[in-house]
Amino acid sequence: MRIGLIGTGRIGSFHAAALSRHPDVTSLVIADADPERATALAARTGATEVPSADDVFATGVDAVVITAATSAHAELIGRAARAGLPVFCEKPIALDLPGTLAALAEVEAAGTVLQLGFQRRFDAGYTAAREAVRAGRLGRLHTVRAITSDPAPPPAAYLPLSGGLYRDCLVHDFDILRWVTGREVTVVYATGSDAGPAMFRDAGDVDTAAAILTLDDGTLATATATRCNGAGYDVRMELAGERDQLAVGMDERTPLTSVEPAGPPAPVKPWPGFLERFAPAYEAELAAFVEVVRGERVNPCDGREALHALRIAEACELSRRERRPVRMAEIRELYGD
16 A cells, blocks of 8 residues: 655654554655654655655655645645545544534545544543443443543644644543543633743734533533643543542653642653554554555544534633533524534
């Protein structure tokens, strides 16, 4: 199988290395707006470097992996759809719902495959939590708590391009909440704080956010995120039911210290970031994409799944701005399906 990869930044480099090791990927063609970066990656992975995305499409690839700048995602997805090529794309499809819906329309009109990069669906802990919930081991689920905390803020130049904390970061929690519970969000109430570094205020963003989400069966969920968690990278989910409760992401590297005399020991060195924490999951989602391209499995995370998560993020952003609860039906009324 010949795969084209467009974008050789941090996540693109990781994906290129994973694809180069896959036994069913016979050749990898890469391109980036930064030729030096692409050249260095090609040397490390044995990939073939080409000057541009145009050249990737011209080489006769069987599928495309998109890890370019977010602003390029929708256009590249549409181009691949028109070429009849399956696509794996890092989230988001686009930074807004109209752009997302337009790209999805192209994919659906072409009848091609679009798999989105929500890697937590391939993490062993989240998978075990999903199985426990679906098997009824917790009884009636009443509370879910999702946490995503970055150890340090991203570069200031990234913030205006990111879509904001809800769309860029918490969208992973919104997706995994749906995937683990099998329920839909009906109402959100969200708030945020920009009391940290001034660059967040300058970008109109927040460095810390919290959302209360009501699911369609009455389960209550909270989702919190921050860019300023000095203790380290921390991604967790807690699920509580009438019979039992469990946690995802609680291990010796969780940057959480108990002050109880008989509490657990202090954590060892925490994960430095998302690539290290979710490395096996990233590998697994790409392996799944290869199987999808070969016709061996159903798409595990299609574009409509990403649309659901982005709608929740949009509702949270509207709630934060207007300081009120927002029904998910409002978002559909505003932007359509």
